Structures are given as structure tokens and as C-alpha cells.
Amino acid sequence: MIQVSKDIIDINQRFQKIYNLDKVLNLLNNPQQNLPTISVVGTNGKGSTSFFISKGLLEKYNKVGLFTSPAFIYHNERIQINNKFISDEDLRHYIKITKKYVVEYKLTFFEIWTLIAILYFADNNVDIIVMEAGIGGVKDSTKLMSNQLLVVVSSISYDHIEVLGTSIEEIIFQKVNIAYKNVPLIISMDNLKYKDIIIKSLVNKNAIIWADSYEDKINYQKANKGLANKVLQHFKINYDLNNVQPPIGRFTQIEFKDIKIILDGAHNVDGINQLINSVNTKEWTVVYASIETKDYITILNTLKNNFEKVYITNFEYFKSWDINKINHNLKIKNIENFILTSKENLLICGSLYFVPLVYEFIIKQK
Structure with missing residues (x-):
């Protein structure tokens, strides 16, 4: 495994005014369009919720992709199939084949990782993907995952205001409008206080399903597990999350x-x-x-x-x-x-x- 302390992507750009990943995907015949995707957005709890969902989906699907960030110990953590990290060999292979696009289209750090994940998942014919957004929704490269089955919204609060906006209304707008038309949203009970703002913010007037709490020893995981459980119920999966430990670094x-x-x-x-x-x-x-x-x-x-x-x-x-x-x-x-x-x-x-x-x-x- 490749530790995060090692720079494996020669790029310093984190944000820019114009993003070009869509142009690269067009050149590659839009492989993301063939990848059924659950988009996960929010401020806190995205990583845990995404992980819990991916574990449960294995009850129904043979190949479950998971894209998450940031990496904790190893770069490989970001891209997983059936909760197994991408290998060093595969990771270096995809970094190499995407490098020309990175240079020509000036892709940002997160765009590069999104591109690698898309190509890896497409080449491995995954059945479904849990795609955790970076910091945004509308302003996020994961918005390009147009074969969207569901949008999952974890706890929303103030963060990354330099990109998303300084008001909670602006932040909510950015998060929830990752949803394409006719795609339902399942939303954490933590966000009930923003119910009216969320409904007003949805451009496509998507259907909303509110999640419940799920008993857990860690207080803040109750909403995350409740959210994941509601998602799994949506896919008619009955899965016990009681013994599923969250990723490292979460309590x-x-x-x-x-x-x-x-x-x-x-x-x-x-x-x-x-x-x-x-x-x-x-x-x-x-x-x-x-x-x-x-x-x-x-x-x-x-x-x-x-x-x-x-x-x-x-x-x-x-x-x-x-x-x-x-x-x-x-x-x-x-x-x-x-x-x-x-x-x-x-x-x-x-x-x-x-x-x-x-x-x-x-x-x-x-």
C-alpha cells in the first residue's frame, strides 16, 4: 500500500474556476454513464455513511465500488471494490494512463482521483458504486456520475465556506442539487432542522425520504447508521449494522x-x-x-x-x-x-x- 505521505500525483491544483473533467470523459466516451451510482454528500459523516452502505450492498451485489476521501493512511483507500483497496500496481497503472489528460486539461487533485476511480470501476464492471463527494455537490466532480440511482445526504453544517458559500442556504443548495431529475434523496435526521430550506433549494423538486436513528454506542454514528440503513431498505436489503465498525479515525x-x-x-x-x-x-x-x-x-x-x-x-x-x-x-x-x-x-x-x-x-x- 502507498502511504499518503508519498506524493504519487504530480499536481498542486486543488481548486480552480474552470473544471475540465467532463471534457476528458467525453473523449473517453463517458464511461461513467454505465456506472449505477449512489451519490453521498454532506458536511460530516459522509465517509462513515458511505462505508456502511457499501458493506450492506454486498448482500445483493457481486461487485460494489466505493470512492471515498480523504485517504487516512494509504492512497489506495480512496478506491475500493468490495471494500478491498485498489492495488499499488493498478493505482500506478491508472495514474500513468491518465497523466496526459491531467497535463492537457489541467485537472485538479480531486478530478484526477475521480477519473482514476471511474476508469477502474468501468474496467472491473462493478454493479453499483457508492460515490462520496469531495466538499461540494454541484461544484464537485462526482456530479458527473449521471447514472444516478439515489442521493444520500449526511449531516450538513458550515464548512468550506470559501467554496460553498457563507450561508447555510448556499451550502445546502450546493449539496442537495447534486441530484439529477427524478432521483430521490435520502436525508439524515440531523438535517430535519433544515427541512424547509432543503425543500425550497431543490431545483428538480426531487422526492425526499427522511432517515431514522439507529442504535449505536457512538452517539454521532446513530444518524449515519440510520441513514445507511434507510438506503439499504430502499434497495430491499436487510443488513445488521450493529457490528460494523466505522473506518479508522472515526472515534x-x-x-x-x-x-x-x-x-x-x-x-x-x-x-x-x-x-x-x-x-x-x-x-x-x-x-x-x-x-x-x-x-x-x-x-x-x-x-x-x-x-x-x-x-x-x-x-x-x-x-x-x-x-x-x-x-x-x-x-x-x-x-x-x-x-x-x-x-x-x-x-x-x-x-x-x-x-x-x-x-x-x-x-x-x-
């Missing part, structure tokens, strides 16, 4: 030496609130790290209002914040030494580019 609990550690990729205000509600006791020492574009001031205030000790730290990533510029008393210069010497239970959360680094370090120590 991952680890026994380390004499302490307990929870790792969670909660990185926006809503995600942090959901994480807090899932912790049975507030007697945890918190370690938080962010990228510079997040509302980390609000997040830090929220954490400090709920926990006695909240530390912050830097990490290796080009968008990582600089804690030297943050007005906060408890700062960690070396996260590895801090973990090794801690006598207190740790709740480590924040950027999905930070939490995997911590996870890898802990696993190596164990």
Missing part, C-alpha cells in the same frame, strides 16, 4: 500502555459538537490540531468549555496552522513525546491530515 479507541486514546477526525464546529456528545465523560485531556482555513477559534472555545485541559499542536502539512500565532496557553511542541509520557487519557481530534499521523505513530509504538 477510534486504542489502549496504549496505561492510558486510553480516542482518535477522531472532527475538524469543524458541528463535528466537534458531535464528538463531545459522544464522549461519555468529560475527563479527557484533549489534543487538537487544525489547518489554517478552519474556524479553529470557535472550535477551541467549544473544547475549552467542555474539557479542563485542551492542548494544541502543529503537524506536517502545507495547510497546517501555526500555533505560534494562536493565543492559547497549552501548546505541544512534540506530539510524539507528549503521547509517550502522558499519564492521562487522551482525546486527539482535528484535521484529517493530522489524526492519521498520530494513528501511525501509536500503532508503530504498539
Whole structure:
């Protein structure tokens, strides 16, 4: 497997005004049109929900594709068939054959991964795909999956406002209108407070099905599993999600030496609130790290209002914040030494580019 710390795609473009993946797909005779797709959008819970759905679909389909992001430990995680990661050999093959399109059409990072996934799934004749959107819906390369069976909407809140808009109305509009005409939406119960906005936002006036809660030990997974369960019911699949563990980095609990550690990729205000509600006791020492574009001031205030000790730290990533510029008393210069010497239970959360680094370090120590 190829670790995410290794750059395997020679591209720095993340966003741009004009996206060109549709032009490339036209040249390739639009292979995505032959791929039945469940589109998953939302702010929080997309990854867990997508994973739960893909597990259940295996009860009915022989080949289930899963496209998810970001990768946690390995690049290969993004593209899966029957929950098995794409091999290193296949991944390098598709990177090589798509490179000419990347250069000529100036594809962005996420467009490249979407293209690789489409070609891989098409070549392997998958029966159905669960396609997790990146940050958007309308403004997302996964919108090009036109053979759409269903749209699944996890918890919506404020995030990526520099792209999606600064109001909840703008964000909801971007998310829900990934749906093509006559394609129903199944929506998380977390979004019931936005019911009127969602109905008003739908350009195609799609049918809406509201999901229920599903009993789970992790509080914030109740809505995600309820959403996945409603999707599986839509496909007439009866599948027990009770024993299905979420992907790594979603309330991952680890026994380390004499302490307990929870790792969670909660990185926006809503995600942090959901994480807090899932912790049975507030007697945890918190370690938080962010990228510079997040509302980390609000997040830090929220954490400090709920926990006695909240530390912050830097990490290796080009968008990582600089804690030297943050007005906060408890700062960690070396996260590895801090973990090794801690006598207190740790709740480590924040950027999905930070939490995997911590996870890898802990696993190596164990």
C-alpha cells in the first residue's frame, strides 16, 4: 500500500474556476454513464455513511465500488471494490494512463482521483458504486456520475465556506442539487432542522425520504447508521449494522500502555459538537490540531468549555496552522513525546491530515 505521505500525483491544483473533467470523459466516451451510482454528500459523516452502505450492498451485489476521501493512511483507500483497496500496481497503472489528460486539461487533485476511480470501476464492471463527494455537490466532480440511482445526504453544517458559500442556504443548495431529475434523496435526521430550506433549494423538486436513528454506542454514528440503513431498505436489503465498525479515525479507541486514546477526525464546529456528545465523560485531556482555513477559534472555545485541559499542536502539512500565532496557553511542541509520557487519557481530534499521523505513530509504538 502507498502511504499518503508519498506524493504519487504530480499536481498542486486543488481548486480552480474552470473544471475540465467532463471534457476528458467525453473523449473517453463517458464511461461513467454505465456506472449505477449512489451519490453521498454532506458536511460530516459522509465517509462513515458511505462505508456502511457499501458493506450492506454486498448482500445483493457481486461487485460494489466505493470512492471515498480523504485517504487516512494509504492512497489506495480512496478506491475500493468490495471494500478491498485498489492495488499499488493498478493505482500506478491508472495514474500513468491518465497523466496526459491531467497535463492537457489541467485537472485538479480531486478530478484526477475521480477519473482514476471511474476508469477502474468501468474496467472491473462493478454493479453499483457508492460515490462520496469531495466538499461540494454541484461544484464537485462526482456530479458527473449521471447514472444516478439515489442521493444520500449526511449531516450538513458550515464548512468550506470559501467554496460553498457563507450561508447555510448556499451550502445546502450546493449539496442537495447534486441530484439529477427524478432521483430521490435520502436525508439524515440531523438535517430535519433544515427541512424547509432543503425543500425550497431543490431545483428538480426531487422526492425526499427522511432517515431514522439507529442504535449505536457512538452517539454521532446513530444518524449515519440510520441513514445507511434507510438506503439499504430502499434497495430491499436487510443488513445488521450493529457490528460494523466505522473506518479508522472515526472515534477510534486504542489502549496504549496505561492510558486510553480516542482518535477522531472532527475538524469543524458541528463535528466537534458531535464528538463531545459522544464522549461519555468529560475527563479527557484533549489534543487538537487544525489547518489554517478552519474556524479553529470557535472550535477551541467549544473544547475549552467542555474539557479542563485542551492542548494544541502543529503537524506536517502545507495547510497546517501555526500555533505560534494562536493565543492559547497549552501548546505541544512534540506530539510524539507528549503521547509517550502522558499519564492521562487522551482525546486527539482535528484535521484529517493530522489524526492519521498520530494513528501511525501509536500503532508503530504498539
